[in-house]
Each structure stands twice: as C-alpha cells, then as structure tokens.
Amino acid sequence: MGPRVPVATYAADPILRFGVAHQLRPRPEVELLGPDEEDRAKVALVVVDQVDEDAVQLLLRLRRSSAARTALVVGRFEGAALRSAIECGVAAVLRRSEADQDRLVAVVTAVARGEGVLPGDLLGQLLDHVGQLQRAALDPRGVTLSTLAAREVDVLRLVSEGFDTNEIADKLSYSERTIKNILYEINTRLRLRNRAHAVGYAMRNGLI
Template sequence: MNAHVRVLIADDQPLVRRGLALMLAPEPGFEVVAEAGDGAEAVRLAHEHRPDVVIMDIRMPVLDGIAATARLTAELPACRVLALSTFDMDEHVIGALRAGAYGFLPKDISPEELVAALRVVREGEAILAPRLLTRLIATHVTAPERPVPPSPSGTDGLTGREREVWRLIAGGLDNTEIADRLAVSPSTVKNHITGLFAKLRVRDRAQAVIAAYETGLVTARQAP
C-alpha cells in the first residue's frame, strides 16, 4: 500500500493551483490540505496543516519559492518541498536545491510524472527532471570563469568506498544499481550513503550531486 501523502500547493495563479489539485483528486492516498497564493502564505499554511510535501512555485509575490523553501527547511524539516517552475533556468534549479527542495520539475510534466515525483519526495529521495540535470551538469563543467569553490567539509575524511559511492550517485545510479556495480548488498550501500552524507553535510542525493560536480569529483564527460 502506498503511504498517505498530504500535499500543500503554492502557486500565485489560481488556475494552476486548481489544476494541480484536480490532477491529484482522483489519486488514491493523496490529500490536498491547503492552497497558497504566495510564499509567505505557503509557510504559514504549512505550519498550520503540516503537509508531507509542498508543491512550490518558484516565482511568487511577497516571498518567492526559493526563500519560502529555505524557511520551510529550517522551520519544518519534516515537510518536503517539490519545486515546480515554468522557467527552468539553471540558477532557479540550483537555488531551490540549495534552499532545501527535494526536487525540481518543469510545469509541463504529466499527471503521472507529478504523482510519481510526489511519492519519491515523500520518501525522502531527490528527483530532478533529466533535461534539468543535464543542463545543471553542463553549467558547472563549462563555466571556466567561475572559481572552483572549496571542497565541502568532510571530503578529505571520505573512505575510498564512500568516494566511489558518491561518484556513482552523481552518475545517476540508484541504490540497487550501485549495489550491483560494487557487488555488495543494498543495505551496505545505504550505510555508505548515510556516512557519506554526514561527512559532506548534505541532506540528499540532489545536494550530493551538486557537490560532486562542484568539487571536480566527476565531470559531464565521465561515465559512472
């Protein structure tokens, strides 16, 4: 049985909010608990209704989606954010993920993709549209004028196996695929990931992927 998912929809366009709510209405296990027209209202309603996932538009008045996501991450860490935007520009993707969003998808996704993404985010996993991940990678690799930032705290303390797991995560492999590649059990992979995230001080796979490209662990030309 799929877990019950309580959803808050935040978008400044009433038609978009209503459309998203109607998309989720027939789905078993989903409940839209509130709708917000700006980021500040989204934060307030999240405190009131304690949703599992907030569908967060990026461009909103009063408080934009990235700022609202940062507040929710700090104030309600159990409430996960799935960012949606018509404008899939790289800075929006990076900003949302760094603010604490568990995923970033364009608004032209299908109802089936939205439902699947909400379930993934509800379980604490990250999700990013393939076309956005490709552009994100390219941006970090092909921007020579941008100085390489210092390595995240804890990088030097990684074991060889943790570093290999990190590289495979950045290559898009899930836990089962990593286990197959390394000839270990999925539970062993999960333990490595727990230690890796703690040392990197990242919360999820999306932030780990960004850190991998920023530190030069992998590049877009490398195969996992």
C-alpha cells in the same frame, strides 16, 4: 498500496494551485491538505512560473518552518535557478509542461520516500555545478571564472559601466525582469548585498 502521502500545495497564482489540486485530488496515493492542515504535510508542492525572488522567499520560508520535503513545479527554469532551488532545500523539480497527473503523483511519492527527482538535463547542470564547487575548493584562490555564467558576466560588466536595468535589458535583448532575476541570483548565490557589492566582488576576483 501504502498510506496516502499528505501534500500541501503552494502557489502565488490561485489558478496554478487549483490546476495542481485538480490533478491530485482524485488520486488514492495522495491526501491533499487544506490551508489549516499544512503542518501535517509530508510533501510541500510549490507551483511557480519561474524561480524569482518571490519564489525563493517562499521556498526559504518552507525550509525554515516546515518538516515537509519540497517539490517544485516550474514553468521556466533559467540561469542559476537550479542552484537557487537546491540551496532552498528543493528535493525535486518538474517542469509544468510535463506535469500530468501520473508524473505529479510519481514525483510526490518519490519525494515522500526520501528520493530526489530532476529532469535529465537539469541533472547534468547539477553535476557540472558540483564539479565547479570541487574545482573552486581545490583552487587556493577560491574563486574562478566558472563561478559566473556568461550572461551573468555580461550583466555585471554593463552594471559596472553605469548602465541601468532598462538599458542592460535592451543591450542584451532580455526583459527587465530577467535582468533583475539574474542580479538577484548572483547576489543570493554569492551572498552579496546589492549590485555595487556584486560588481566589486567580481572585479576583485577577476571575474569581469
């Protein structure tokens, strides 16, 4: 067996962090670091419920401040979360429902070797996204309808009609938090400032 992989864990919920630490601590392949040792980490293991604004800020902070490669353990993975995660430098994604001890160790050691890890369905999403980027690069107009997912189009159309977050959530049968996350993902991905900017951008490019 080679040297142990130094791993720093990050989670907003201390219960999630404790659960992952409990899984990793007994394993000889992993050296679990304390909060004051995080600068030695080769892998940053981030555990979240979903890729929301708080999670994105944490991932971006790690990308800027740490030399460690990042692996993400996530409960729910919706919409453009994969694109957001990759843009934040995430090298591996593991759903929390699949994160048993052996799977966690396999992901950590793969990331430490410089590999990327995605579930099969997410790999398909990534390939679709790469295809969209290639088509957009070849399109002289730059932006196509494929830039936005169907539910993103629905949300922006309702915003453009003057509905607020609560009303949009009722109309589309989503939670208010989901609507906010959809808008945040659109703004992050397209580098827009706010809802009004997103609506104007979508209208100018014929997306809604």
